[in-house]
Amino acid sequence: AQSVTQPDIHITVSEGASLELRCNYSYGATPYLFWYVQSPGQGLQLLLKYFSGDTLVQGIKGFEAEFKRSQSSFNLRKPSVHWSDAAEYFCAVGVLDQGGKLIFGQGTELSVKP
């Protein structure tokens, strides 16, 4: 069955430090992968997506993610975190059967220390 695992429920980093949020997926075919961010009181916003080609994808707000097929991972990174990055981050895999849908991980809450 298709699934997405985000091993870290909550991460705290200092402002200016680097960030890596982990995501592992289970899907039999070539995956379509997404990272979304949710700020308090808001809906989800797409940060970046991977469909094919270059395994390092750039997104908005200075984020990037690397697709590693051998590890079934799609980790999100940012070299220097800003206080405004505090939010919840969701990894998702696109499933093409059953009409197409997204399967989300349980999310990682990011806190940023001044």
Add this chain to the structure above:
Amino acid sequence: ETGVTQTPRHLVMGMTNKKSLKCEQHLGHNAMYWYKQSAKKPLELMFVYNFKEQTENNSVPSRFSPECPNSSHLFLHLHTLQPEDSALYLCASSQGLAGTNEQFFGPGTRLTVL
């Protein structure tokens, strides 16, 4: 209005009440979705509509009844809810199917069932 809007933003209802959530997308998309977001759980896809036709009902209890009168509007009718139905209900839309295309989310309706 731009993007995806949801009303009301907050709703408190008793278990015997009947209420409706409304979602409107101003993006010209053909697909619309209802998700349930509970604390510490992955987003749960409830319903998918594509060109006004329901293409997914993810084993949702009948006390939740969706309605999609056109590609821009989506409703979720609620009746005889249980306290465990308290959650954030998110609406989303996409052009094409969600497995490969970005979904745009509304801010959600925070539902509390007493």
